[in-house]
Amino acid sequence: MSTQTFLPTLLIIVVLAIVVQRIGLLDFLLEQIGRFGYWAIKWLFAIEGSWGSLVHKLAYRDFYGDIVETKNGWFWVGVEIIPLPTDGLSNKDKNCLTISINNFYTILPPNTKIQQISNIDTDANVANTVFNRIAKANPVNVFAPLQIARRNYLLRAGYKGEVKTTKTYIFFSRQASEVSVESGFIRSAVTFLKSLYNPKPFLDIERAEFIRVKEELVRIRETFINNYKSVWGTDDVVRKLSAQEIHEIAWTRVNPELAERHPAPDYGSSANTNIASDDDEPLDNFPTLLIDNPRQILCQSTVKVEKDYFLFNDKFCQTVSLARLPTTANGLMAEILYRDSQISFPIVISTHYHVKDKNHVNHQLAKKQNWLRAAMRRSAKNPDTVEDLQNDQYSALIRLLNTQNLAIGELGFSITFWANSKSELYRRRDLVISSVQAMNGCRVSSEGHCGLNLHLTTLPCTPHGIAGDSTGDFRRKLSLSREAVAFSPWTSSPKGVSLQEAFDIFQGREGNLLPWGTDPRHRRFRNGMAMIIGKSGSGKSALLNKLRINWLSNGRVGVSIDYQNSAIRVARAVDGLVIDVSKPNIRGLGLFAIRPRANEHFEPEELNDEGLPKDRVLAVNEMLEIFCLDDPTKQETRLDPEMVSVLNKAVLKTYARLVTATPIIDDFIVTLRKLSGQDGELGRKLAARLELFAKNSGVGHWLNDRSEPLPINNYVVFDFGYVNNARLKLVAAMALVMYLERFVHNNPGVAKFLDIDEVGEICKEPILAKIIDRLVRTARKKNAVVTVSSQDPRDFDTNKELRGIMSSCEIKYIFELVDAELAAKTLKLTSGQYKAIKTLKPATKDFSEFLLTYPSSAPGSGSAIIRMKYPPAEARLVAGAGFELATYDEALRDLQTSKMPIHPSLLAAMQTTALVGTNREIAKVAS
Structure with missing residues (x-):
């Protein structure tokens, strides 16, 4: 730059600087530069420099x-x-x-x-929703403290990270x-x-x-x-x-x-929350207009x-x-x-x-x-x-x-x-x-x-x-x-039913929670029939007792066909009736008591001209026909049609003759002997056959019981585990049919359940399989939940009646089995379900595993691998057919954590000795 241009430029700069300084612009610029430098240095070195606005980061x-x-x-x-x-x-x-x-x-x-x-x-808070509802729904629920114990057990497991939702x-x-x-x-x-x-x-x-x-x-x-x-x-x-x-x-x-x-x-909600009384106006909720919506509402943490x-x-x-x-x-x-x-x-x-x-x-x-x-x-x-x-x-x-x-x-x-x-x-x-x-x-x-x-x-x-x-x-x-x-x-893992329909929460192998409940009235699992399969010691009896507790807690009344008193503790907890059918002093089962009683409801088309229920008359006809066979315990052809016709007439005449009294076997024999004309000879032959059957000393107390039938109890257990007489087992099963007939017609508005333990042992004789099939059909007709249990799936493949029962069981609880391949073939499992049952772990004191299959439209049908664990109180109560899973003191402490009154019957059930191995306690008949 030459001297001629430098001096004028310098003069202009000096003049501008003086003007800027005179009007205060220079001081303002220096102040701003200093402030910017201060914040820049503070951002680099001070603690506050690491802070920013999360509000402006959100998208x-x-x-x-x-x-x-x-x-x-x-x-x-x-x-x-x-x-x-x-x-x-x-x-x-x-x-x-x-x-x-x-x-x-x-x-x-x-x-x-x-x-x-x-x-x-x-988080296991779903346990609060399910178990609190069950504990409070039934005011006379003996198991309410147990439901709270279940809830607390899952909440503790969630705190330990053992459950997943x-x-x-x-x-x-x-x-x-x-x-x-x-x-x-x-x-x-x-x-x-x-x-x-x-x-x-x-x-x-x-x-x-x-x-x-x-x-x-x-x-x-x-x-x-x-x-x-x-x-x-x-x-x-x-x-x-x-x-x-x-x-x-x-x-x-x-x-x-x-x-x-x-x-x-x-x-984003404009609804006002009214927390005032009915005579007051609702509290005004006005929007905050100056807030930086919605990010400032989101950012409430540093x-x-x-x-x-x-x-x-x-x-x-x-x-x-x-x-x-x-x-x-x-x-x-x-x-x-x-x-x-x-x-x-x-x-x-x-x-x-x-x-x-x-x-x-x-x-x-x-x-x-x-x-x-x-x-x-x-x-x-x-x-x-x-x-x-x-x-x-x-x-x-x-x-x-x-x-x-x-x-x-x-x-x-x-x-x-x-x-x-x-x-x-x-x-x-x-x-x-x-x-x-x-x-x-x-x-x-x-x-x-x-x-x-x-x-x-x-x-x-x-x-x-x-x-x-x-x-x-x-x-x-x-x-x-x-x-x-x-x-x-x-x-992911299966989710089960809705929390409103669930009566229990199962825990999967990986800790996932499965709300569960089966009811013919449910929206998703409308089939109320299930089967439990598992070898001895696999935990199937404990699961069956758990299901019984669930049904009773939900207000159902039920009948259990037990085998050697596995349900004794559950029955004692609800003051139920336990009947050992091998005892000769049993009275009041009403083998021939078919007349409608108080609290029983029948439609007009269900009664004959004499006012007797048609199904019960048919049951008596079939019962006497079986008694007239040469060997009632074996499978053979029916009586001649002429004999059947005469027998049916005699049944109606007997009930017509005994207007109010309950007939016994001798009354039918008398009626048959009094028949005249063309029916007389056949009547005398049938009377002779019935007399021959009645002479069996093991069944006389059943056939000649004129006493009033026992009142319908909320829970009745028929124990077939100690019956060695085939004819006695047959008559007891028939008496059970008559009891169940009265049971399902009593208070039809009350939901019911029926379960049969060790169905393979009870139904060894084909005629008993027919009777059990009749029991199941009678219960299902009235929307009862039905569950059958056995150790071997081949038990359901011995005759057409049991095969029919198996095909009706859309829900299956499959525990560890001796032969998984044979079980998959018998139960018609998919290849994926077969692989699942092969991975089941043997039962221990801490848990047992089973595959739950249920009707589902999802790919591969519905399946869930469940690892069943019990809190101490429940473990004590369900172990009625095996070794103790918890001591009485542990169970009592667990119940006491519920802070609810404990019913004396529940405490008595907890104190009952476990029925272990061959040293099972023969339960006394309760009334």
Whole structure:
């Protein structure tokens, strides 16, 4: 610069500096520069410099109706699903299920995002819902303290991390396109000028685009719901989520420590909560207009980032995400993580998939392959093995995209967990990483630089990242839809019935909870007939006693056909009637007492002209016909039709002659002998046969009992375990038929149950099998729950009656068996169920395992592997047919924790000696 130009320039600068200083602008600039430098230095070195606004990091924009808006114009809808159960599925069933799930991705339009979130918790609060309801529903429930003991046992197990509950959510997203104004300079200028005083034109454009995207999302959601119901085969497995519910899920994730103490705040609801009396007006709830909705409502906790983890208040949190895809994948691979018993703490699994345009990806892959092949041609004399492998992979990928029903997109996979200390957090991290590595070499790792940003991509509806970040989950991988299926929570353990229908909660092998209940009136499991199969010592008698307790607790009255008093403790707990049919002093069973009694209800068409129940008259006819056979205990042809006709006439005449009295066998003999004319000779022959049968001293007290029938008890046990006389067993079974006839007609509004223990031993004679079949049919006709039990499935394959009973048992409890292959063939199990029963563990004092099969329209039918555990009080009560599982003192302490009054009968049942091995106590008849 020359002297001529330098001096004028310097003079101008000095003049400007003086002017700036005179008007105070220089002081203002220096102050601002100093303040900026102060905050910059403080941000670098001070503690406060590490703090930022979580509110501005969240990508949420609004929650409205059932739509959630996030950054960059992405709109979301959500559903909650019940995952498809896979217990008892064969590999073939699993492959078919994978194909069905893959179709959920292939039908999505390009540029659609789908996010799956599975919350796996150790919370057992469902026990409060089920067992509190049962304990309070029946005011005279003797087992109410036992129900509370069951609840406490599951709550303690949940505190220890021994139980698992799962909630699964699916979210779908579409992006709104950029809104373009009218083309043309004049039209645009006019629109701009109008918007200066009225923004309606632009608002109309945005509203139209929003409606278009919303309609797309609704169609996608409805299509998914219909397809998911089709795969499941039922309707109550998926429900829509409102924006309020999605807001609650997000609030719980952003405030994990606060969520343990407080419910999520209400967002988007204008309903007033009226807590005043009827003569007062409701309390006004006015919206907070100046709040930064909705992010300020979500952010109610402070977050401190420390390397690869962060703290929400004092709650340590970490997210690990996908670092390497597995070498191979199968459709249900993620279940390795869901079912891992080492994961005894809550985790959240988040999987998101961004569906790409298949044609665009094909074009990109072809370009990459062309570049790769060009590089390979240049190095033809020194080929690169890696490039050769990549070329083969590109070819295989392009071939799959163009020949198979697959989608392609970007896959993200993350797992979030919490702890109360840093050491515990790292221990859990190592367990999660180890469990994921079992998924065919898949690897996950934490992020040390931007772990919080990566964590925020796991929140519902925000897999595209935080506000101001265009990358989102930077660890996402380009993959096919079949890999997305492998990482997604579409399948899990069975869920059972609804909490309102459940009368118990079973625990699966991996700790999953299965609310359970069978009732002919239930919505899902309407079949009330079940079978229990298991070898001696497998725990089947304990389960049968558990079911008896459940039925009695729910207000049912019942009859048990027992074998050597396995139900003695349950009967004593409810002051039930225990009848040993081998005793000669039994009275009041009413073998021939068929007249309607008080509290019995019959329709007019169920009675004959004399007012006698037709079914009971038929039962007496069949009973006397059997007595007239040469050997009533053996299978043979019926009497001649002429004899049967004469016998039926004699029965009606006997009841007509004895107007009010109950007939005995001698009355029928007298009537037969008094017959005249053509029936006289046949009557005398039949009378002689009945006399011959009646001379059996072992059955005389049954056949000649004119006493009034015993009143119907809430629970009656007929013990056949000590009967060695075949004729006595036959007559006792017939008396049981008559008792059950009165039982099912007494108070028809009261629900009932019937169970038969060791049906194979009781039904060795074919005629007894017919009688038991009649019992079952009578009970089922009145909507009673029926359960049969045996040690060997071949017991049900000995005659057509037992085969009919087996075919009616759609619910099966299958314990450990001697020959699993034979059992699978006899019980007609699927190949997957056969594999399941082969994996059952032998019963111990701590638990017993069984396969539960039930009617289900889900793939592979319904199956669940149950690991049955009992709290001390229940273990003491159900062990009526085996070795003690708990002492009386342990059971008493367990009952006392319920803080409820304990009925003396329940205490007496607990004190009863267990009936172990051959030294079983012969129960006395109670009245």
